[in-house]
Amino acid sequence: MRIDVVTIFPEYLQPLRAALLGRALDRGLIEIGVHDLRDWTHDVHRAVDDAPYGGGPGMVMKPQVWGDALDDVCGDDTRLVVPTPAGRPFTQDLARAYAGQRHLVFACGRYEGIDQRVIDDAARRMPVDEVSIGDYVLVGGEAAVLVIVEAVVRLLPGVLGNPVSAEQDSFSDGLLEGPSYTRPEVWRDLAVPEVLRSGNHALIDRWRRDQALARTYHRRPDLLERLGEGSLDEHDRRV
Numbered sequence: 001m002r003i004d005v006v007t008i009f010p011e012y013l014q015p016l017r018a019a020l021l022g023r024a025l026d027r028g029l030i031e032i033g034v035h036d037l038r039d040w041t042h043d044v045h046r047a048v049d050d051a052p053y054g055g056g057p058g059m060v061m062k063p064q065v066w067g068d069a070l071d072d073v074c075g076d077d078t079r080l081v082v083p084t085p086a087g088r089p090f091t092q093d094l095a096r097a098y099a100g101q102r103h104l105v106f107a108c109g110r111y112e113g114i115d116q117r118v119i120d121d122a123a124r125r126m127p128v129d130e131v132s133i134g135d136y137v138l139v140g141g142e143a144a145v146l147v148i149v150e151a152v153v154r155l156l157p158g159v160l161g162n163p164v165s166a167e168q169d170s171f172s173d174g175l176l177e178g179p180s181y182t183r184p185e186v187w188r189d190l191a192v193p194e195v196l197r198s199g200n201h202a203l204i205d206r207w208r209r210d211q212a213l214a215r216t217y218h219r220r221p222d223l224l225e226r227l228g229e230g231s232l233d234e235h236d237r238r239v
């Protein structure tokens with residue numbers, strides 16, 4: 001997979017080269033390009049924004065600069081992602097869809113956003129998603145790109161040491177994951193639940209499912225409502 005990011009703050013994307021993502025880069029599983037939007041400006045001031053039509057606060061990013069940048073960076077198999085608090089929610093399902101793409105391009109807006117015609121024009125040639133990572137407002141899309149890329153890259157074959165981790169995550173089965181424990185058996189007078197040391201794997205699986213159900217019920221009841229009829233059995237319903 002190739003990932004390109006266009007931004008006015010290229011240094012903000014340095015963490016893409018660290019830790020898990022850095023290892024995926026070193027092993028050739030992904031290629032990453034980070035581009036300074038100002039390389040496509042046309043004037044001595046290298047201006048990327050202008051006042052909004054219709055008035056109001058803030059500035060809007062200019063279409064000519066973004067248009068030229070995307071013409072250069074996008075290719076025949078690009079899916080364009082535009083992070084914005086006004087986007088559709090970024091979810092694990094979307095992460096899985098992105099993990100199957102050959103080329104992702106992220107267009108990071110700042111200020112009050114990018115002239116909408118940039119998105120509408122790109123959508124004539126390629127799939128485009130405006131996506132939000134949650135119900136809060138960031139200053140720009142850069143931090144959202146770090147979040148999205150990390151969620152996508154860990155799903156690529158060979159990136160995680162143990163592929164079962166990706167399959168058993170919170171959200172893979174629509175539930176939050178329950179608690180985990182390691183040694184020692186008692187720590188600050190708190191004991192590891194007895195069932196986990198029983199060696200009875202049927203019982204352990206049932207206990208973990210119950211913990212996941214209870215946690216989801218208390219913290220994210222909206223997720224339980226979204227689970228299809230048939231994903232919960234008789235026992236689950238009693239929990």
Ligand code: 6GU
Pocket residue numbers: 082083084085087131132133134135136137138139140141144
């Ligand atoms: Cl993707 N971008 C910005 N600027 N703010 C956000 C966001 C994205 N998601 C939530 N808030």
